[in-house]
Every structure is written in C-alpha cells, then in structure tokens.
Amino acid sequence: MKPFSPAALGAALTLAIGLGFPALADPLPQGDPASLGFSAERLAAIDAKLQEHIAAGDMPGASILIARHGKIVHTAVLGDVRPDGPEMTRDAIFRIYSMTKPITSVAALMLVEQGKLDIGDKVSKYLPEYKSMTVATGYGPKGEPTTEPAKREMTVQDLLRHTSGLTYGFFGQGPAREAYLAARAGDSARSNRENAEDLAKLPLEHHPGEKWEYSRSTDVLGAVVEVVAGKPLGEVFDEMIFTPLGMDDTMFAVDDPALHARIAEPYPEYAKIGPYEMADPRVKVAFESGGGGLHSTLDDYSRFAQMLLNGGELDGARLLSPQTVAWMTSDHLGERIQPGKYYLPGAGYTFGLGVAVRTEDGISSDMGRKGEYRWGGAAGTAWWNDPLNDLQVVFMIQSRPKGSEMRPWLKSMVYAAMTDEQPTN
Known part of the structure; x- marks a missing residue:
C-alpha cells in the first residue's frame, strides 16, 4: 500500500474511475458454499x-x-502472523517468491498484445549480451567449466517456458550450476539489467530449446520487459497490473513502516531458501526480481488469479484477451523438449508461458482436472486455477519445506469438499 498525499489520492481515484479500474483493493464477493457446490463441513x-x-x-x-464462479467459497485466517504474534490477519503480507513469475509473464504478454514484443524474438534483440552464449560441457584442468557455443540463441518464448538453458544453480550439481553459485547470481545490490548482464557471462546448463530447466529465465524476462517498456519493472507492474486490478498491497519492497506489522514471518528453523536466509521485505534493494521478488496478500493474489480465470478481465479492467490467456495456459513444450532432471511441474503437467499446465485428469499423483494451471513460491505459498470447475485457490504460509509437503493434501481436501457433479471435458 503506497502512501498518497490527499491531492495525489484524489487524482488517482479520478483516473481509476475514468479508466474503469477499481479504485480500491476489494476482496472478491462472498458467496454461499452450498450454492457454489461445496460442503461447509468438509471445508x-x-x-x-x-x-x-x-x-x-x-x-x-x-x-x-x-473461490468459484467469481465468488469466495471459503476463507480461513489461522494462527499468528509471526512466531511471537499477533494473530494472523487477512491483510497479512507474504513473500510470494516464484508466484511473481506468472505476474511477470502477464506483463510480457500484455506487451505482446500491444505489438511491442514478440515471443519469437531473440533475447539479444533487447539484451545484446545474449547474442553469443556458451553451454557448459564439463570441467577443465583447474576445475573451470569447459564450454561450447550454443546451437542457437534463446528466445523470449524460451524465457517464458524455462527452456533458455539458464539455471538457478541450487538444483543438483554441474559446471554451470556451480558457476552460478560462485558468481552469486541474482545479487540483490545489482539492478535487473545488471543481473541480466552478469548471467550472460556464465555458461548455460543446456542448449536453448532442448530441455526444461527451472531457472532465472523470468528474471531475464523482467529485464526484457523493462527495456521494452522503458521503465523499472516495479513501475510496469504498478501501471499495467496492480492499479488496474486494485492490488494495492502487492510490491517489491514493503519499506513503508506503517505496513511492517502486517509482514508474515516464519519460524527461524524454516527461514532459509537453500543456503540463504529469506529476504527481508522491509529492505528496498536494487534487484526487482521478476522471478521471485514480490510480496502480496491473500486477496490481492486472488484478484490476479480471478483475472486469469475470467479470461484476462476483472471488474471491467481487461489486461489480456481470452485468446491470449488460452495461449498462455497451453502446452508450450510439446514432445520435442525434454523435461530435464528437475522437472518441477511433475508428471501429468506440461509448461505454458509462465505456468505449469495439467494435461490429463490422471497421471499426476495430485488431484485436479485437465487444463488446471498453477505455480507456487519457495516460502510455501501456492496457487492454482481450475478452469473446468471455474475454481481458484490461493494459499499463504511462510515455511520453506512445509509448503511443498502440504500442497498435495490441500488439493485433495479442496476437491473432496466439492459436492456437485464434476464437469466433463
């Protein structure tokens, strides 16, 4: 929530009303569980x-x-905001980490709709340092990575679907991954553009377009969005997504002291992401990570989710066309691209443009329906949209290992609470 002077607030409200955008971040309307096909007892x-x-x-x-059919079926706010209290609140602010990725992807697709970006473009069109990348092949005599030239340049589509050849460094071992860790890729003190330049100096894990590899691709996509839009990523998000959707409490830095009491915190033993401590939301840093830098609330993210479920529109604010949302949530891997060793979407899922997409009702060990799309965050947050059931679920906690452990039973219990006949394809 950004502070406004009275004059600025009035101007912002006038602009929002004039453009047909919601002036305030209101929750979705409340519905009756039974009429929306849910058992109150099972909820x-x-x-x-x-x-x-x-x-x-x-x-x-x-x-x-x-939420179902655009109405809230059930909301629960449980426990405490922090280990020492106070009680959890509905407007608590969470580190959403990789749930930033779908937002960055939507921003890129909005630029595609405006004719300013094409996902078939080579990344080097916007970031010239990506013109001649190399791929790690092994180790030299001093332990340095040996490399070969990439077979082709990475494209914006590769960034969106994690087939760029970039990596994160903390999944498994190998010369490229180790180079990322040694270089401390993703330095919070460096800007998006500087971090993109740093990554371009490192070898790729795979040749572009050959394997799915969870990576800093969306960070680089954020730098591309900045270049195309001509402004910092945070400003792009505010103007193109957060203000239109009324997501007033979603931001990179929660640096306003008035908001600090609302920041959710983990127990100390669950506060690490790999070897690193969870980021402090209160500290404004140079790196506005398109892959994992945002903080948000339950209601804010549900508004983003509902916009996608509605085919790109919410409360009169259209961000994307229904055709673009359908394209975003389609299979962009096909049979040719290999899943890779660390395929986080899992069995039964392909990958679209910024989201995992379910390909069958079965195969996956998690409950769900064909066409569902989703992603989660490293601190335990999770979200999925199920278009077949017109259903969305947003789940917020701050606990590094526990979120991934809880997601399977959470999905099972949500679907078990549904009482109406499941739609058919």
Missing part, C-alpha cells in the same frame, strides 16, 4: 488440518481463499 476439515500443522510448529499461521 472446515481443511481448517482443522491447517490448525494441526500450526500446533505442530510447522508455521506460525496460514491463510487460504477458495
């Missing part, structure tokens, strides 16, 4: 299960929002 069982995890010390608190 309560989800809350009880979450309370068990809170009592076990897995996380101080949790919040969940389930």
Whole structure:
C-alpha cells in the first residue's frame, strides 16, 4: 500500500474511475458454499488440518481463499502472523517468491498484445549480451567449466517456458550450476539489467530449446520487459497490473513502516531458501526480481488469479484477451523438449508461458482436472486455477519445506469438499 498525499489520492481515484479500474483493493464477493457446490463441513476439515500443522510448529499461521464462479467459497485466517504474534490477519503480507513469475509473464504478454514484443524474438534483440552464449560441457584442468557455443540463441518464448538453458544453480550439481553459485547470481545490490548482464557471462546448463530447466529465465524476462517498456519493472507492474486490478498491497519492497506489522514471518528453523536466509521485505534493494521478488496478500493474489480465470478481465479492467490467456495456459513444450532432471511441474503437467499446465485428469499423483494451471513460491505459498470447475485457490504460509509437503493434501481436501457433479471435458 503506497502512501498518497490527499491531492495525489484524489487524482488517482479520478483516473481509476475514468479508466474503469477499481479504485480500491476489494476482496472478491462472498458467496454461499452450498450454492457454489461445496460442503461447509468438509471445508472446515481443511481448517482443522491447517490448525494441526500450526500446533505442530510447522508455521506460525496460514491463510487460504477458495473461490468459484467469481465468488469466495471459503476463507480461513489461522494462527499468528509471526512466531511471537499477533494473530494472523487477512491483510497479512507474504513473500510470494516464484508466484511473481506468472505476474511477470502477464506483463510480457500484455506487451505482446500491444505489438511491442514478440515471443519469437531473440533475447539479444533487447539484451545484446545474449547474442553469443556458451553451454557448459564439463570441467577443465583447474576445475573451470569447459564450454561450447550454443546451437542457437534463446528466445523470449524460451524465457517464458524455462527452456533458455539458464539455471538457478541450487538444483543438483554441474559446471554451470556451480558457476552460478560462485558468481552469486541474482545479487540483490545489482539492478535487473545488471543481473541480466552478469548471467550472460556464465555458461548455460543446456542448449536453448532442448530441455526444461527451472531457472532465472523470468528474471531475464523482467529485464526484457523493462527495456521494452522503458521503465523499472516495479513501475510496469504498478501501471499495467496492480492499479488496474486494485492490488494495492502487492510490491517489491514493503519499506513503508506503517505496513511492517502486517509482514508474515516464519519460524527461524524454516527461514532459509537453500543456503540463504529469506529476504527481508522491509529492505528496498536494487534487484526487482521478476522471478521471485514480490510480496502480496491473500486477496490481492486472488484478484490476479480471478483475472486469469475470467479470461484476462476483472471488474471491467481487461489486461489480456481470452485468446491470449488460452495461449498462455497451453502446452508450450510439446514432445520435442525434454523435461530435464528437475522437472518441477511433475508428471501429468506440461509448461505454458509462465505456468505449469495439467494435461490429463490422471497421471499426476495430485488431484485436479485437465487444463488446471498453477505455480507456487519457495516460502510455501501456492496457487492454482481450475478452469473446468471455474475454481481458484490461493494459499499463504511462510515455511520453506512445509509448503511443498502440504500442497498435495490441500488439493485433495479442496476437491473432496466439492459436492456437485464434476464437469466433463
């Protein structure tokens, strides 16, 4: 929530009303669970299960929002905001980490719709340092990576679907991954553009377009968005996504002291992302990571989710066309691109433009329906949209290992709470 002077606030409200955007960040309308096809008793069982995890010390608190047909079926706000209290609130602010990626992807697709960007473009069109990349092939006599020229240049589509050849460094071992760790790729003190330049100096893990590899691709995509839009990524998000959707509490830095009491925190033993401590939201840094830098609230992210579920529009604010959302949530890997060793979407899923996409009702060990798309965050947050059931779920906690452990049973219990007949394809 950004502070306004009275004059600026009035001007912003006038502009929002004039453009047809929501002036304030309102929750989705409340619905009746029974009329929306849910059992109140089974929804309560989800809350009880979450309370068990809170009592076990897995996380101080949790919040969940389930919506169907554009109305809230169920919201639960449980436990505490931080280990030392106070009680969890609906407007608590969470590190959403990689749930930033779908937002960056939407910004890129909005630029595509405006004719300013093409996902078939080579990344070097916007970031020249990506013209002649190399791929790690092994180790030299001094332990340095040996390399060969990339077979082709990476494209913007490669960035969107994680087939650029870039990596993160903390999944597995190998010369490229180790080079990323040694270079401390993703330095918070360096800008998006500087970080993109740093990554271009490192060898790729794979040849572009050959394998899916979870990576800093969306960070580089954020730098591309900045170049195309001609302004910092945070400004792009505010103008193109957050203001139109009324996402007033979604931001890179929660540096306003008035908001600090609302920041959710983990227990110390669950506060690391790999070897690193979770970022402090209160500290404004130079790196506005398109791959993992945002903080948000339950209701804010549900508005973003509902916009996509509605085919790109919410409360009169259209960000994308239905055709673009359908394209975004389609299979962009096909049979030729290999999943790679660390394929996070899992069995039964392909990858679209910034989201994992379910290809079949079966195959996956998680409950769900064909066409579902989703992503989560390293601190435990999760989100999925199920177009077949016109359903969205947003789940917020701050606990590094526990979120991934809880997501399978959470999905099972949400679907178990549905009482109406499942739609067919």
